[in-house]
Amino acid sequence: MPYCSFRHKPLTALTSLVMLLTAGAALSGCASDDDGDNWSVSAPVSAGQAIRLDSVPSHEPASVYRLTYRSTDARDPHQLVRVSAQVLVPHGPAPAGGWPVLAWAHGESGLHLTCAPSVMGIGTVQARFYDGWLRQGFAIVATDYPGMGEPGAPLLLNARSEGMSVLDSVRAARERLPDLSDNVVLNGHAQGGQAALAAAAMASTYAPHLHILGTIAAAPPYLDEKAAQELLHPANPHSFSPAVPELLTLGQSLVEADPSTDINEAFTPRGQRLLHDAGSMCASDFFPIAKRSGLTPATLLEPEAGRVLAPAFGWAKYPGFSLPSPVLIESGAQDLHTSTSQQKRLVARLCAAGTPVTHRIHDASHNGTLAAMITEAHSFAGQLLAGTKPRSDCNSAN
Numbered sequence: 001m002p003y004c005s006f007r008h009k010p011l012t013a014l015t016s017l018v019m020l021l022t023a024g025a026a027l028s029g030c031a032s033d034d035d036g037d038n039w040s041v042s043a044p045v046s047a048g049q050a051i052r053l054d055s056v057p058s059h060e061p062a063s064v065y066r067l068t069y070r071s072t073d074a075r076d077p078h079q080l081v082r083v084s085a086q087v088l089v090p091h092g093p094a095p096a097g098g099w100p101v102l103a104w105a106h107g108e109s110g111l112h113l114t115c116a117p118s119v120m121g122i123g124t125v126q127a128r129f130y131d132g133w134l135r136q137g138f139a140i141v142a143t144d145y146p147g148m149g150e151p152g153a154p155l156l157l158n159a160r161s162e163g164m165s166v167l168d169s170v171r172a173a174r175e176r177l178p179d180l181s182d183n184v185v186l187n188g189h190a191q192g193g194q195a196a197l198a199a200a201a202m203a204s205t206y207a208p209h210l211h212i213l214g215t216i217a218a219a220p221p222y223l224d225e226k227a228a229q230e231l232l233h234p235a236n237p238h239s240f241s242p243a244v245p246e247l248l249t250l251g252q253s254l255v256e257a258d259p260s261t262d263i264n265e266a267f268t269p270r271g272q273r274l275l276h277d278a279g280s281m282c283a284s285d286f287f288p289i290a291k292r293s294g295l296t297p298a299t300l301l302e303p304e305a306g307r308v309l310a311p312a313f314g315w316a317k318y319p320g321f322s323l324p325s326p327v328l329i330e331s332g333a334q335d336l337h338t339s340t341s342q343q344k345r346l347v348a349r350l351c352a353a354g355t356p357v358t359h360r361i362h363d364a365s366h367n368g369t370l371a372a373m374i375t376e377a378h379s380f381a382g383q384l385l386a387g388t389k390p391r392s393d394c395n396s397a398n
Contacts, residue, residue: 047072047080047164048171048207053087060127062088062134066118069172071146074161074315075153075257084118084149085169088130088140089177098181099139100213100385103170103199105162105192106142107219107370110282111253116149117142120282129370136378139180143169145195147256156253157191157221157316163198167207185381186215189370190338193220194318197327201320213384214326216377219338219369222346223316230339232306237298242337244300245278245290250312252278258311266308271300321353326390328380331361332369351394359393 051068058064065087073079089099109115122130133140143165147154155161166186174180188196200215221227231243248267252275255261264272274293277286327350331343340361347359358380362372383390 045070045080048168048175050172050175051082053173053176056086058122060088060122060130060134062090062130062140064088064122065177067141067169067173067176068150069168071161071168072164074146074155074158074164081146081152082150083144083146083165083169084116085141085143085173086118086122087142087173087177088134089179090134090137090139094179095137097183098179100137100181100183100185101170101173102133102138102140102381103166103184103186103196104133104140104142105166105186105188105195105199106144107188107190107192108156108249108283109148110284110286111147111154111156111249111256111279112282113147113149113151115282116144118144118149129374132374132378136381138185138381139173139177141170141173141180153256154253155257155315156250157194157223157312159194159198159316159318160202161315162191162195163200163202163319164206166195166199167203167210170210171207182209182211183213183385184210185213185384187377187381188216188220189218190221190366193217193329194316196220197323198319200323200325200327201318204324212325214328214380214390215323216328216330216373216380218330218373218377219332219335219366220329220343220346221316221338222318222342222349223313224342224345224349226345227342228306228313230342232297232301232309234297238296240291240294240296242287243297244293244295245283245287246337247297247300247305247309248274248278248290249283249286250309251275254309254312255279261308261311263308264302266302266305267300268302270295321350321355323350323353323355326356326358326380326384326392328358328360328377328390330369330373330376331359332364332366332372333361334364335366335369337366347393351392355394356390356392357394358390 049070054066056064067085070080071083073081146152186196196215203212331340350357364372
């Protein structure tokens with residue numbers, strides 16, 4: 001989880017600044033106050049509503065856009081937040097019924113505004129990933145999460161916030177791009193795997209007009225009580241663990257969501273010195289800094305850490321496990337960030353709730369799982385589009 005799923009080539013500082021200034025201010029009042037274009041002037045303000053759709057120059061074999069839209073604030077369901085996304089639409093005429101949509105949810109990339117994929121741009125590895133799905137005939141809607149790319153408080157691993165963003169980004173993209181169909185495959189890696197599964201759980205009530213064909217989740221976290229205890233009390237507390245940057249980033253996210261949090265009761269003075277970095281650096285930069293710091297779980301955490309971080313562990317819980325469409329979960333046997341045992345428990349919980357699940361374990365690392373699963377993911381999505389029911393592993397031993 002603490003890595004970026006893709007290593008992006010950052011935009012220039014000037015370009016990033018222009019994009020952020022163009023994004024405008026936080027939501028308030030009516031739609032015409034902050035739109036920046038005339039599409040939705042005087043339109044009722046609602047979640048899933050597009051605010052801007054700007055064409056972005058790209059070498060991709062697709063028309064590429066930066067989308068800003070409204071989503072529900074996870075902390076207050078009566079408030080809206082402004083969120084950004086990338087949209088890629090294949091060149092050429094759309095098939096009958098429109099382009100099926102791959103709703104892509106990215107892995108953890110950091111808490112800072114400029115760590116959003118829509119700001120960082122499409123790097124080489126990400127382009128290769130996108131190109132494969134474009135060749136499969138999918139349009140891609142790749143959302144950021146609230147507080148990334150647009151002002152706000154980023155709530156790391158907040159399942160409901162991420163899931164609503166995934167669904168609202170698709171609704172907003174379809175509002176502006178009529179060639180997109182309502183057939184949607186949800187897909188995500190790490191934090192994005194959590195987002196995709198959460199979106200699938202909420203779709204029937206939160207976005208009932210979308211037709212969710214199925215969900216593909218690579219290395220999704222499952223912070224049940226056992227996983228939380230493994231983070232706080234690992235088997236080797238005196239050795240560096242990915243839990244160190246993960247817990248620091250969760251702590252910083254909690255502080256941004258609730259400034260009254262006494263984070264000093266969770267982290268030692270050595271750990272507190274890295275909290276600012278957790279909020280100001282992207283994950284691919286923060287992880288090696290945390291590792292070089294020499295911190296271990298034993299030297300990072302205070303005795304009250306579990307109590308202080310409990311709200312973050314709470315918001316990481318999935319909104320439901322009984323999903324109406326098939327799920328593919330891909331795990332990496334060498335994953336040091338989200339263990340296969342954690343994901344096996346998730347599969348068991350989904351199966352027990354009646355969700356049809358296909359589970360595959362690759363000899364791959366956390367990031368390597370994404371590359372290892374591509375062929376199978378394409379095949380799974382193809383079956384969904386064809387109306388074929390993928391084989392479930394729920395009745396076999398995992």
